[in-house]
Amino acid sequence: MGQTITEKIFSEHAGRKVYAGEIVRSPIDMIIGNDITTPISIKAFEQSGAEKLANPDGFSLVLDHFIPAKDIASANQAKISREFAYKHDLKNYFDEKDMGIEHALLPEKGLIVPGDVIIGADSHTCTHGALGAFSTGMGSTDLAFAMITGGNWFKVPESIKVIFTGELRPYVYGKDLILELIRLIGVDGALYQTLEFTGSTIAGLDMDSRFSLCNMAIEAGAKNGIIAVDDTTRAFLADKKLARPAKEFYSDEDAKYVKVIEIDVSSLEPVIAYPSLPSNGKPLSTAVNDKIHVDQVFIGSCTNGRLSDLKVAAEILKGKRVARRTRLIITPATQQILKDAEKLGYIEILIDAGAVVSNPTCGACLGGYMGILGDGEVAIATTNRNFVGRMGARTSGIYLANSAVAAASAITGYISAPSDIA
Numbered sequence: 001m002g003q004t005i006t007e008k009i010f011s012e013h014a015g016r017k018v019y020a021g022e023i024v025r026s027p028i029d030m031i032i033g034n035d036i037t038t039p040i041s042i043k044a045f046e047q048s049g050a051e052k053l054a055n056p057d058g059f060s061l062v063l064d065h066f067i068p069a070k071d072i073a074s075a076n077q078a079k080i081s082r083e084f085a086y087k088h089d090l091k092n093y094f095d096e097k098d099m100g101i102e103h104a105l106l107p108e109k110g111l112i113v114p115g116d117v118i119i120g121a122d123s124h125t126c127t128h129g130a131l132g133a134f135s136t137g138m139g140s141t142d143l144a145f146a147m148i149t150g151g152n153w154f155k156v157p158e159s160i161k162v163i164f165t166g167e168l169r170p171y172v173y174g175k176d177l178i179l180e181l182i183r184l185i186g187v188d189g190a191l192y193q194t195l196e197f198t199g200s201t202i203a204g205l206d207m208d209s210r211f212s213l214c215n216m217a218i219e220a221g222a223k224n225g226i227i228a229v230d231d232t233t234r235a236f237l238a239d240k241k242l243a244r245p246a247k248e249f250y251s252d253e254d255a256k257y258v259k260v261i262e263i264d265v266s267s268l269e270p271v272i273a274y275p276s277l278p279s280n281g282k283p284l285s286t287a288v289n290d291k292i293h294v295d296q297v298f299i300g301s302c303t304n305g306r307l308s309d310l311k312v313a314a315e316i317l318k319g320k321r322v323a324r325r326t327r328l329i330i331t332p333a334t335q336q337i338l339k340d341a342e343k344l345g346y347i348e349i350l351i352d353a354g355a356v357v358s359n360p361t362c363g364a365c366l367g368g369y370m371g372i373l374g375d376g377e378v379a380i381a382t383t384n385r386n387f388v389g390r391m392g393a394r395t396s397g398i399y400l401a402n403s404a405v406a407a408a409s410a411i412t413g414y415i416s417a418p419s420d421i422a
Contacts, residue, residue: 001253005345021154032120044144054150060092062102100334105301110240115247129226130210164201166266174209183281273400300331304382309403322354323413
């Protein structure tokens with residue numbers, strides 16, 4: 001019987017052929033920690049009596065949520081991670097000196113490699129499936145077990161094959177594909193399953209859109225999202241010194257799927273997820289007709305803080321001004337993205353339009369800092385979650401959208417279509 005990509009990756013790591021439903025012990029190629037969840041892992045690691053990491057080069061510690069520290073508590077959290085990094089002389093330790101949001105920074109550094117098994121104590125670790133790797137979020141104590149042993153236990157997930165076909169219309173991106181899928185299947189439509197993204201539309205997507213697509217697989221309850229390696233993937237990796245040799249896996253024609261979903265995107269509009277679930281998606285035209293005023297526009301996060309997001313925002317905002325009663329926050333996902341955007345003139349355009357540009361951080365996305373919403377305020381954001389209270393006050397409302405829609409909305413102060421901005 002044929003195998004899916006995910007089954008093949010686990011077979012390679014387990015040293016035998018495995019299929020969905022089996023429990024396997026697998027070595028981990030990359031463990032990812034951050035300043036919020038890793039202190040718990042460190043405590044468990046030290047309580048176990050472990051003195052060294054099983055695979056030091058396969059552990060990345062990225063301080064990205066509350067860095068620079070927003071208060072004493074977050075400073076003390078970061079201190080725990082810093083002291084651990086210094087004690088173990090971590091090679092892959094990223095703080096203010098080379099900072100970035102973990103799920104954008106590590107691919108940029110060549111630390112995520114096709115064929116890897118990757119875990120992180122952050123639910124959006126599934127982002128890295130865009131590079132043909134199995135990547136999933138786990139708990140902090142699961143992370144500690146992997147730090148100590150170099151591996152972990154997994155139930156090999158069943159796979160859902162999602163076939164996207166058709167040519168995307170202007171201002172429609174990977175973010176809209178995943179919001180449309182979540183609208184169709186719901187936030188529990190792929191519980192502990194793989195979302196394997198295929199089809200002619202995927203073949204035409206750039207890497208930024210692929211990262212966005214896989215990033216939000218968890219919002220459908222999926223264990224992981226994954227896209228097979230192709231020339232676009234190889235081009236992205238070509239200038240990077242990869243941490244390990246890449247291993248490319250492809251699903252067999254007779255691989256078993258629990259479901260096949262086909263979506264023709266040729267008539268798909270940008271999708272807006274209304275409060276307070278990512279599955280509450282509606283076409284942009286509906287949101288425009290609803291005349292929704294926005295107090296805050298946020299462009300950034302591990303979902304849409306990449307260079308192409310800043311590019312489209314700058315193109316739309318060039319020569320224009322953010323609406324008087326609306327504020328615009330831009331958060332590049334890494335320092336390198338910020339540097340590239342500055343060289344290309346995007347940052348100057350955005351600041352001239354009235355935006356504030358922050359350091360790379362997860363702060364605004366999870367309602368931590370750098371963009372908290374007040375009582376009753378409304379935001380349109382390029383983030384991945386719009387749960388009650390996600391970005392601040394429990395009475396605030398969050399609409400999820402792509403970066404082009406967010407930028408257009410900043411100009412008018414209402415959720416707007418980019419094509420309507422002259």
